[in-house]
Amino acid sequence: MSEAVRLQSPLVGFQLDARADAGVILRERAFCSHLNLRGEQSDPAFAAAIKQVLGLEVPFTPNTTTSAGDQTLYWLGPDEWLLVAAPEQAATLEAALRKALAGQFASVVDISGGQTVVELRGGNARDVLAKGCPLDLHPRAFGVGQCAQSHLAKCPLLLRPLADGFEVVVRRSFSDYFFSWIEDAAQEYGFSVVS
Amino acid sequence: MSAQAKRLDRGGRIDRATPVNFTFNGKTYQGCAGDTVASALLANGVHLLARSWKYHRPRGVIAAGAEEPNALLQLETGAYAVPNARATQIELYEDLKASSVNAWPSVEFDAMAINGWFARMIPAGFYYKTFMWPKSFWTKHYEHYIRKAAGFGVAPVDHDPNRYEKTNAHCDVLVVGAGPAGLAAALAAGRSGARVILADEQAEMGGSLLASTQTIDGQPAAEWVSAALAELATLPEVRVLPRATVYGYLDHNFLTIAERLNDHLPLRARSANRERLWRVRAKRVVLATGAHERPLVFGNNDLPGVMLAGAVSTYTNRYAVRLGDKAVVFTNNDSAYQSALDLHAAGVNVVAVVDPRSNPQGELPLAARAAGIRIIDASVVTEARGGKRISGVQVMGLTANGEVGGSAQALDCDLLAISGGWSPVIHLSSQSCAKAIWSDEKACFLPGKPVQAEVSVGACAGEFTLNAALAGGLAAGAQAAQLADFETGVPATPEVRDPLEQPMLALWRVPSPAKPGRGSKAFIDFQNDVGVSDIRLAAREGYQSIEHTKRYTALGFGTDQGKLGNINGMAVLAEALAQTLPETGTTTFRPNYTPVTFGTIAGRDLGELFDPIRKTALHGWHVEHGAKFEDVGQWKRPWYYPRPGEDMHAAVNRECLAARNGVALMDASTLGKVDIQGEDAAEFLNLIYTNAWKKLGIGMARYGLMLKEDGMIFDDGVTVRLAENHFVMTTTTGGAARVMTWLERWLQTEWPHMKVRLTSVTDHWATIAVVGPKSREVVSRVCPDIDFSKEAFPFMALREGTAAGVAARVVRISFSGELSYEINVNANAARQVWDAVMAAGAEFDITPYGTETMHVLRAEKGFIIVGQDTDGSVTPQDCGMGWAIKKTGDFIGRRSFSRPDTARSDRKQLVGLLTSDPNVVLPEGAQLVKNPNAPIPNPMEGHVSSSYWSANCGRSIAMALVKDGFKRMGETLHAPLGDGRVVSATICKPVFIDPEGAHQNV
Amino acid sequence: MLLITCPWCGPRAESEFSCGGEAHIVRPKDPDALSDAEWADYVFYRTNTKGDHAEQWVHTYGCRRWFNVIRNTVTYEIKAVYKPGETPAGGEA
């Protein structure tokens, strides 16, 4: 997309409100490049092509991730992965991956406009997610290097534990509901939105 | 009476230094911090708290916990009102206000008590028998009477000002109950490092130990409790939840806990959350829920001042209440002798212990005797005397064959402590599907063989000694941790000494010395006023199953759920049916163990958070421009955009005219979109849709109908071919998720050999529909790199380029019959593109339109909306869409076309309707008949599926599904409406504008 | 709230799943070869098992994979989960 294009993230309009004592601190990583990848785990060429383009191993273990730099590959299903990369990379990555995967039973789809990345930190980040998400979010059960798709109340999401919080990938159309829900649920802990 | 006149000078766990003022039935009293309302009222000598449900008999406090059946109070008023709160569970707070329920005009003088005089005329099943006929009497008379007579508390009518939270939780070991067994289990499990939740319904943890005079490791029991809690507080993975009732044990070790966060605070001090619902998935569960003491059943056993012996000890030892001056204890087991000793130690005159057993020799009876307490053995209390408070008892001998005899002796007393033995609290075990087992030896139901990953310990497992509770708890806690993969051993059991006991004598009801049908009423279920005679009557009338008897008599109904009465009730039924207790069986315990507020269940699933409100990338623009919104599935879609002074009608007319005469635009982003790739993609579409896809040109689009296997329309939409093996399908807004699931299901389960990859791109693409004769001029300006000429960009084609500098896919399709284009762009850039379209269209007065106009425009052309003109029982042929069905090759639903019912030619078919009066708009859903004056039931000929005012036609238009409609063109049908009007309409083809399709052929 | 083991994701709460009804209903290879009654049996008729019942479930909020579950309709015990095309360990599919 050209420089002149004015972009709006799904969470456009929400006010920053940095508060030091907040138990839940939300930060959006807007405009990341999101690519949905589907391919055959059993075909060695698939992992090879991904590795060649991204330098990343494909996480074949369910509900795990691989990361390097600002790129992360998430396991979504036995033949489905999500690549999240820095903004403005989607078209380039899509083309490169398509080329590398040509001839394979694989697909690459740009879904950058369809979802956004949110990070939740603070002493009550786990508590606030637990209010609506049925996953066991305890570090013994869900640690760095893992990911999981689940729901928060009625909002589908993809979760990844960070060293000091959680990363959440939310669908665009649900992001307003997600934000309102978190803001409400975080009321008892104090809530802050940072850039 | 002076404040707290019945408060003992010493002992107890109440804080005498912190007096708490409260009001009961309008009168002010004083209690202490640490009191319940029950203990505080008793400390003020108030025993009469309630009137019973059916007979309005005076009732007092029987128990000291959740099993209390009588002392239900109306707590607070207005928005904070709580009906049927148990006085035994309400923690006292400053300015608390409570009143009796079910008493009118007052608990002291209850006009309804006349019911009691007519008790014999209100037997079991009275309501079923009496209030049956005639039906009209229900609303006029019966309901009024029953409501007044039988109502418990009053539900608040004001908006609940409280906030309720829910949370999910996971643990290795959930321990229910923090008495000796539960505390021991939590300690043993917690020390292993396991994640432990310990929940107890009381504010103070310790259970029976808080009223116990026993020692543990030489220390008073309460000190062991403090030490245990202190240790638990040091274990980071242990969560201790006081004031938390585990009320449901559901499937797969999922349990629900209602935690009360501020009900114990003065109203003015309450803020934040009132309750938190914990939804716990536990690897292992240790149930340490204790036992409830059973009442003994004899005449007038419901008088205020008749209390369970264990409760007597609790009020005496824990709450430092002097319950009476002259006490009689009536027990069939040793444990109540401890209550006699506790009363004696508190300075109460214990007149006698009445025991049906001969010469009891257990350690406690011997201690009582040594303390100078008279024991009347081989005897029973046959009847209590008194009005609003017990004043004495009649005692008679009990022969070896279980009959009363000999001369009666009267004892004066103002307190009668009773104990019929103990019933383990097996509610949660029973809810977990373990089938309770009757123990003749212990004369109680014991938890059955676990079905889920649980174990019962302590009194709820029938282990009634302190030693067994501690040892069992420690072992169970350690084992639960081990089973959850933690290495740990069983800690040594602390040293305790339990008194040696002799067996109890099962005594389900005291034989009545009076003739049958005479004598005073002996109650089994206090809350529901079910007596021995009611259960016998049920048996005589043929109720043999305990479940039927329960429903006929109301035994175990209400908030009580049979906590005190069930076993005695079953035993009386068993006796009446001449069968054993196990043969009679117990009723099934269901959640909830104690009542749960609606707030707890609702949590924050309220208002805006009740269901997702999905918004498009352009939502902000719609709001800024005054759109009225319509809910479509979970989406908010602009409905119409009123200008100042316009109503909906005017706005929609203006939008409709703009789309056909100039240019209009709509946010169509909510349509479902699925990216389909793979070498079998076209073949897959061939099976999914009713038409053929292999020959669709690259860069071209086609409309498809999707059916279920029953041949009925399921979804529809336009699919474009981007490349040989690459398509993008659109679905209906509401159908997006189910279509995606449907497609994946076929690929994953039925056709795994097909090489097709699906990705939902609904949220990625924002879609802007630009509609109308001027649309070409507008999109040409927005997308300068695309040739929009008729020749270069034909109908049903796709072109890629840029829109306002943003990569775009533009499709020339039409849901209005006008020339129109849909611009698809990355949703992040949607606003920029929308603004550009608005700017480019300004000179043509480009008009944003909403779903209402979209509906009118498509109805003018007879295009269906799946879910409005179809309802899961409509085939493509029924809609006149046979053209969309290919002649050869299989697809989902095709075979059903030849089923006799589907192949009928006289099915309901989609037709147009023109009302005789062009100004009348038929209501959607209106039923159509041939003769509006025919007698009811008037045969239905069909119904209106879509109906609008069409500004473009200058009249109303409608679509309807009519039986055999295709053959009935020109026939007039009638729609009798709810308001009495009858609207006549003539059947026509459902195309009202441009039948040749000339508008888009430009 | 059942705890259902997704063959890929492991044990998850029931709220992440949707039930698709009886499993192992195979679409006839040649629908035209079927009588109306046979076709109706495929389209409409399902067993109403009291006891162990083979069902299809989909991990809606998770990996979006369909799989099979043997669930006891009386006790709700889940006896087996297995992927499409597999047979349950020690059981009949």
Ligand SMILES: [Zn+2]
């Ligand atoms: Zn899964």
